Amino acid sequence: METVFFAVSLIVLAAVQGQPGMKVRFQQSDVEVALLGQLRIACEVNRTLLDLVNDIEVEIIRQSPNNETETVISRGARKLTAEPNYYNVMVSENPGFGVIINFEFLEVRRHDEGNYVCRIKQNSNAVVLGEDSMAIIVLKPVEKLYLKFGNSGPISSSWVDPVVVDAGTYPVVCTAEGSNPPATVRLYLDGKHIQEVSTKTDKMESHLKEFRTVVTGEVSLVFSKSSGSVECVAEAQLGDKRSVKLPFKAQVYDADIICNDTEAYPGENNVVIACIVDNQGLKVKSVRYELADKESQQSGLNSLAAEDVNIERLSETKIRVYLRLQRAEDQYFKSEFRLLVELEDGHVTRQSVRLYKTPGYGSASGSGGNPSSKVPSLMLFFAYIMWLL
Structure with missing residues (x-):
């Protein structure tokens, strides 16, 4: 994970070690933000800069879904030591409450997801005087999309040339990975939605909140559908859409x-x-x-x-x-x-x-009748010739 380190120097003039009533709070509750979007979170402390001493530190910690902890704002001179193009930090006073620490995400990325803790503690003994937390959930598009047709391996991009297969019934599997929340996945045969499918959604092995959706159906290729295409379409909540299309040509066999x-x-x-x-x-x-x-x-x-x-x-x-x-x-x-x-x-x-x-039939009589009816006449004709002799 890329290290993001921000420091805020809170130099104060009055000693308040052990002072009761120390409060800290985030201005927002849990938030959802689109990947590559912008976000600002603000932590309030009920003391002014003049009320705090240099032994008091305010920090914001990111607790990633894989249980890794990273301090993104801490005590020290105000500086951006890493990735200034993605984050910004501002400290100001909030009249009537105290100090506000603004942490701004200029371009939200996947690893910005996690639980954020705003904490006040003493530097001398690390005693925590107060804290509050909130979660940032990053809404993600579909990262990978696969289409599997029959026994062939999955493809992740559309084909131009058709695959030649025998006529018959084939399983079709569409898999969409990496989105949050789970994507809506559909299968199409020649542009028509295949209704009879099974859908399974589970959380991916990634430590981030990402989901895998698998849709399984069948297509039947017969002689009347000797060519066409199957298509997998996935749409995430953000509105982005991805598709993979596979044209096919059925191999037709004749008796x-x-x-x-x-x-x-x-x-x-x-x-x-x-x-x-x-x-x-x-x-x-x-x-x-x-x-x-x-x-x-x-x-x-x-x-x-x-x-x-x-x-x-x-x-x-x-x-x-x-x-x-x-x-x-x-x-x-x-x-x-x-x-x-x-x-x-x-x-x-x-x-x-x-x-x-039959060759020669009808040349003499021209009648097209049954030749068997002429046999007696022929026999009489030959008998008459023999009598003359």
């Missing part, structure tokens, strides 16, 4: 889907479309087929009935997903089918597959 286009003729019954899905260790929530216009990138335009979908397990990670079409309608050839694999984190992987008309 591997392989589909083979299928051929059929219009009106054909029980047409089967199949795709193989490899989840690659990802947790699959559901699979389904959809029918959409082949030029559209939207899904869900025409969701096919679930009972038309069957699944065959091929291995621990692979399945074959069948779609059975009761009849190959004409619209199926004009559209495309899409297999949608939804993972448990909400991400959906899509793969298109087409149904094409």
